[in-house]
Amino acid sequence: MKEVVRFVIRQDQVSGLWRGLQPSILRCVPGVGIYFSSLHLLQSKTLGETKPAAYQSLILAATARTFTATILIPFTVVKTRIESGNYKYPGVAGALRSIYSLEGRAGLVSGLSATLIRDAPFSAIYLMCYNEGKAMVGGRVSGPAGGSINFMCGIAAGVCASILTQPADVIKTKMQLNKGRLSMRLAAVGIYRVYGMSGFFRGLAPRVIRRTLIAAMAWTIYEEIMSCLGLNT
Structure with missing residues (x-):
């Protein structure tokens, strides 16, 4: 990872480390909203206020993530290609037009199968480990310590889910490029x-860091917001 960082800086200066930021934001920000709203809706409709069992967490998270990933797959393709440095697109809108004109609709959903095989199990494993981790410490902890405990449970769940789904991420990237x-x-x-x-675990370190921190922060903030609103999570 250090060698890659040095290479990117030599080629594109420090700003190169933020290549693909725009499509990443366009994918992640609505993605978080769609995922959590879908997950909350599914859980409230199927379980009410009952806490999900381990297998129920797997099913709920996988379903919500499949829906979210399918909707946002065009932005995932653009993000992957811009980050690779092998494609020069005039912005996100230009990238979407270019891909569609040259590759048709298939280009915009390139790697969808591998993305679903990566994202659905990641969210399923993450939510199961996250809920089980909170249960081990007595459920949700109120007060200042609550956010810290939720965050640490999220870190542990993210590391586990990232490692197990890394091969699918490598395959997805290969397909989209x-x-x-x-x-x-x-x-x-x-x-x-x-x-x-070993090729199926290339890029594991940066992905573990990125995915783990994103998921842990998102879930911690989500839990705090839902608690403030008096809604069940």
């Missing part, structure tokens, strides 16, 4: 031939 509608199977075979099994 390829204009030739690369299938998931061919992407996996290509990664294995070049890098072996």
Whole structure:
């Protein structure tokens, strides 16, 4: 990771570390809103105020994430390509137009299958571990310590979920960087031939840091907002 940071700075200066920020914001900000609202709706309609069991957390989170990831897949494709540095697009809108004109609708949903295989299990594993972690410390803790405990439970859940879903993330990236509608199977075979099994865990460290912190912060803030509103989480 240090070598990559130095390389990016040499090539594009420090600003290069923020390449792909705009599509990332356009994907993550509405993504968080859609995911939490979908999850809350599903949980309230199916369970009411009952706390979900481990298997119920898996199903609820996977369903909400599948819905969210499917809606936002075009921004995921743009983000991946801009971050790679191999594509020069005139902004996000220009990127969407360029991809559609050259690759059709298939280009805008490139890597959707791998994205769902990555995101749905990540959210499922995360929510299950997060809820079980909170249960181990006696459920939600009120007061100043509550946010810290929720955040630490989120960190632990994020690390576990990131490691288990890393191979799908590598395959997804490979598919989205390829204009030739690369299938998931061919992407996996290509990664294995070049890098072996270790290739499926390339980029693990930065992804663990990024995904873990994003998820932990989002869930901590979500819990605090829902508590202030007097709503069940």
